[in-house]
Each structure stands twice: as C-alpha cells, then as structure tokens.
Amino acid sequence: MESRTIEVPWGGGTLGLEMPPGWGVGPDDVVEPDLAGAMADYPGALAAALDAPEGSPRLEEMVGPGSRVAIVVDDPSRWTPVSEALPVVLSRLHGAGVAVDDVTISAGVGRHQPVDDEAMRRRLGDGPAATYRCFSPPVDDLSSYADLGTTPRGIPVRVFRPVAEADIRVLIGSVLPHLQAGFGGGYKLIFPGTSHRETLGALHRQGIGRDSDAGRLLGGTAADNPMRLAIVEAAAMLGPCFSVSHLIGAPGMVFRARAGLPGAVQEALAAEARSRFQAPPAPPADVIVVGNDPWPGDPMQSFKALLNHRAASVPGGVTVGLFWTDPEEIDRSLPRSAMRLIAGSGAPGGWAIRRLLPMVERFLMARESSAAFMLRWARELVVDRAVMVYAPPLHERIGGRLGPVRIFADQEEMWAAVRRALPRDRRDAPRVRVFPRGGLTYVPKA
Template structure:
C-alpha cells in the first residue's frame, strides 16, 4: 500500500493524499528549499548597493525633478513587495526625488484589475496613501503611450505613467513560466503594463509547437523573452529588483541591476531549485498548487508546468487549495458556470473542438490564441482531474472536459478506474506536492 503524501494546503494543515491500495509507491519530487535569507532588509540593501549588469545604484540614476515609475507584480504572486518598497522609496527620497514624481503600478497584464483594497494590501497602507497607485486598464488605449513597433511587428504601447518616467523600477520574482521560460524582469511591463494589443502580440510569439518546449528555457532560446527584450529596447532606463521565492515568507535570493543580467542570473538558480529530474513520462502526474494563492484558473498553470511528466493518454491530477474569495479572479464565474452547464457532452465537444479553435485563433491573430493553446495542450490527450472543493461546490462536477472533485475518496476511486481502462493497473506515479514552484519541461528544452 502506498504511503500517504502530505500536500501543502494554503494556511491549513497539509492534505493527506492517499492513492489506490493496489498501486506501487509513487515518486515524489520536492523543490530545493534550503538557504533562505534570514534578514531580508539587509540582503536587499546589499543587492541595491551592488547592482548587476554594469548599472549604477538607483540613487545615482535620479535626482531632484526625476520621475520614477515603480512596477510591482500583482497579488497572484507572493513577492515581498511591502517589505521592498520602503527601502526603495527611502533611497529615492534621499536622492531628491519628490513623492509627487513617483508612481506605483501593478503589472496586471490581462489578470483581474487590482482594486484599492487589494492595492493597499499589496503595497501597504502608508505607501498607498502617499503615492499614486495604478492598475493599468488593459483596453483603454487613451491611457497608453505608443512607443513604435519592433522589427518583428509588435506594437509597443505602454501605460503612460510607466512609459514617460525617467526611470522604471521593476519589483518581481523569477518563477517558471509557460511561454517566457521564467517570469520576472521586463515581463512586468511586457505584458504587465501594456495595452491588450501589445500583450496579445507578445503572447502569440510564444505559440509555436509544444508549450513544454518554452517552459524553463533560457532567454536566448525563448521567442517570447526575446520579443520582450526587443520591446524593452524602446523604453528608457529600467532597474530590476527580483527574487527567488519559496513558500510565502521564504526568499532565497534578491538581486538588482539591469533587467537582463538579473533575469539570467536568477533563472539559473530557479532551474537548479525547481526543475524536475529527467525521467520517463509517468502514467499519473499529481501536482499541488502550493504556494500559489487560491485562484483556480491560475492554478491550472501548475498542471501545464508538469504536463511533460505525464505520458499521452495518462492522467493529470490537480490538487488546488482554493480561496473562495479568489475563485473568479482570473476567469469570470458566469463563463465558468456556462461551461459547466454543458456537462459531459460539452466536455466531449470542447475536447474535439479545441484543436480547430487553436488553428483558427492562431491564424486570425486573436488575443485569446494563447489561452486556447494552453487549453488544448492540457486536455486533448490526457484525462484531467482536479480536487478543488470550493470550485466544485460552486459550478458542479465538470468544467468542460475537466472533472472536479470535493471528496478525496471519490477522486481516488476515479483514478483507480481510469488506469485499468488505459492498460496500467499498476501505474507509475509522479507527485509534485509544491507544484507552483517545480516544473517539468520537454526533454528538448535548453535550460539555464
């Protein structure tokens, strides 16, 4: 009988995952979580004093009359934004920069807008009260500066307070990303503070072939990251303050300096800590969404990050801790309910139709093309089962071809029935308890 596996479960006790009794012992892949920073303020100060990429410290880049746009990642990440901002703001003020010349924008891209309450939680009450804070409206072209077009045809339209500043300071983290290899750096602007036409064009650059071929890849080999860097060349100076994160409260590294130098340096460490060891694809892959916050739509990225670990025809299982208040942060509840209402027949139609929808949206240049590609690669050739009680209770047992569960025993019994039907009565199982950190790229990926 396989032993139970403890899955981190938000701020609750771990979820004890039990597999069918007849299955062999699973392989459990954990991230490398040693060596966290004991004194974050001291580590950030050291990083700011010694920037990477040949840049001068922030205070040497600005002075009285300078305008500064700070861009922070949105609440779907757990970057220590509140802790970093006071240190950065103190340096700017000491250099003579007026509070009225500093803005703070959340790099939301096409994620849910950050309202005033969420912004206060993100940046702190005092900062929110003292500085103009923005959640860029992705569709209001009047609020964007047109900086031209890159050589590969991407329109560069950036939120005006960010585009017009003398200096941009980007505060984020380097985590595995399905299209950009790793998130962080210039990605906070492209697509974080870009108009929908820009973010759609950048995402479409990364649609060629299997998404697993981009996950965890180095910048030089990643078409989306190259497109981001070309777009960034039309901006003025930028400084990146970026992190390697573990579970909330753990920071392993913080670095500052030129965004490209910081990105490449930290991506190499993220790969060392979080890339899955090479192995033959398993029959069943189970991934928890820890430490992602409880947004189920963002959590589906966890399954995509581990899709290459699962053989075609196998089963992908997501264990999604879900905050009931975050259920529709990334995907409107009415749309989810409409999909759920189609039941099993709708799931069959969607699975068959996604391949065609992928071809149509890619050919038409639709901004939705990358979402359709992810959906196709997730569900077309694997069974997808998700344990997320709040989501199951809200919309029912299905989200198109995806089966939802609120009872762990029901999930286990379903898995036991699936494997004999696929010829794997004693399946090989890989489990990623902290799937929001770990990732498994395609074997062909050239990683850092």
C-alpha cells in the same frame, strides 16, 4: 519503502493524500523543490543588492530632483515581498531628491483581474497606497496607453502612460517557472504586465506556431526563447529600467534578492531557479499528481501548474490536480461567471473543447487574437490525457465539471474516476509521480 499516504501542502496546513490500494509511491516518485538556504535577513540582503547592482549604476545615481519614477510591482497572485521592498526603494529615491508627486506605482496585472483599492493596500502597505498615485492598468482602454511604435518582430508596443512616460522604471517582482517565457519576472512586469491587450496578445503568440508546443519553452534560457527575445526588443523602446527581483519559495521564503539591469538580474535568478525547481529526469508516469502550492488559489495559475508538469505524463494518462483555493483569489484571472458558463456546458461542452479547440485556435491565430494562446494552453492540457481536480471550494461554486476537466470534493470518488480513466492493464499498479509543490517545480519537455 512505498507509502499510500502523502502529506501535501494545503492552505497553510497539509492534506493527507490517500492513494488507492496497490498504488504505492516510492520516495523517488515524490518530487520536491530545493527549499534550503532561505535568507534570515531580507532587509540586509536587499540593501546589499541595492548597494552593488548588477550591470547598472546604483538607483540613487540614476535619479534626482525632478525625475519621474514609475514603480511596477507584480500583482497579488505572486507572493513577492513587495510591501517589504517598497519602503526601502522609496527611501532611496526620496534620499536622492525625487518628489512624492513624481512617483507612481502600477500593478503589472496583464490579463488578470484589476487590483482594487483594498487589494492594492494589502499589496503595497497602507502607507504607500495612501501616499502615492497607484494604478491597476485598464487592459482595454487604448487612450491610457502610449504608442511607442512597432518592434522588428512586428510587436505593437503600447505601454500604460504612467510607465511609458516616466524617466525611469523600477520593477519589483520575482522569478518563477513560466510555460512560455521560460521564467517570469524582469521586463515581463511591463511586457505584458502594463501593456495594452494588443501588445499582450502579440507577445504571447511568440513561439507558438500552428504545430509547435509551448511546453518546449518552459525553463529555457532567454537567448533561446522567442517571447523573451520579443520582450527585450520591446523594452529597448523604453527608457532606463532598474530591477529589484527575488527568487522565492513558499510565501515568506526568499532565497535571493538581486538588483540592477533587468536582463542581468533575470538570467542570474533564472539559473538558480532552474537548479532548485526543475524535476529530475524520470520515465513518464501513468498518473501524475500536482499540488498548486504555493499559488494562493487562483484557478488559472493552478491550471498552469498542471501544464508545467505535463511532460511527466504518458499520452493517454491521467493528470490529477490538488487545488487549494483561497476564496479571495478564486476569480482573479478567470471570472466566476465564465467558469460557470463552461461548467454549465457539461460533458457536451467537454467534447466540444477537445474537438473544436484546434479549429477555433487557428481562427483566432489568423485574426491575431490575444485569446489564441489561452486556447493553445487549454488544448495542450486536455487533448491527450484525462484531467481530474480535487478542489472542494471550486466544486461547491461551479459543480463537477469545467469543460473536459472533472472537479471533485471527495478523494475516494476522484480516485475511482482516475482508475476508470486508465487503460485496463494499468489500473491496478500504475506508475505514479507526485509533485506536492507544483507551483514551484516543473518538468521540461524532452
């Protein structure tokens, strides 16, 4: 039976998505992730994982008095249970004789905005944030990075000094679909999370040639992924690493906790993520609707959710994003000033982004710029489809355009614009596919 109203997760509640008349959506057209089997006893599961690590000795056997330990956690845009895992890890380290002064904690921010003191306290918990030396690596300050050389692929390996100079690194993160790395997590917390901008840019250029499509790497295996292979080569230039990683659903929902050698942990969790989050095969739709849940509202991560579903759309179709936006997260990755600058360019700016991006991208690739991959993703999203976004808070702050992307605060106005953007013969009964939790689900490129 087809329905006109679809309930979509929306900031802890739901949004009633009212489809236009005649645009019924059947049950098979609404794609949800498999969220069954969330664990009821996370502390017990974490303890079991640490007691029987995969491919590695126990953490307590890898350290002792005098050991320098660098803990790296993913940044606040993820919903990893860092504040719950961290005390358990710290207890085991100190039980093995590691001194408080020999432990540092760094947030793997990569290109995201720095993590300030308040955000660090929320991420780690008041106790760890007040007790240990905590860092948000300055991505452009080369003096803060150790130069470990160059990989066989030509990647300059420059790692934040507290991480590079430790005797062991403990990585606390999660595995989620990633457009270019296949899945996030693992060594990616360091490469690029705590790497200098030059390393970050070189890693993100892996697998993206002039005519290639980054979307072909989404959800793939590490053995076939150029970025993952480059990350592993870079990690080999560090000392020992130990991973504490998770497969997560919505915030507070953990399916699996694993510990041990980062590569072994990463592949095990990626295999389960693939089975839970990959959308079933279906013909490409004229209109795809993608909610950003459970991302907390960072616009860049929300646009990545659209990219993760791009293969579900026909060329020339319309992609609709439903972006719930937490005011605290709205400029985590892309400063509001930059968004306003793009928005202020209006329709001419949208035309320029569509037409000139390939030329600018080629120029930046030739200069080995770290911005090249961002332009590639932008072009892949907008080059052959219309993109409309329902995001009232974003509309309030920057208006109705972000380059070629139109932003709406009213559903009826948005659907009218979607209908106008469709070919005339598809306006009355387009094929529609909806991904309410688009931050988890993904559609691989055929």
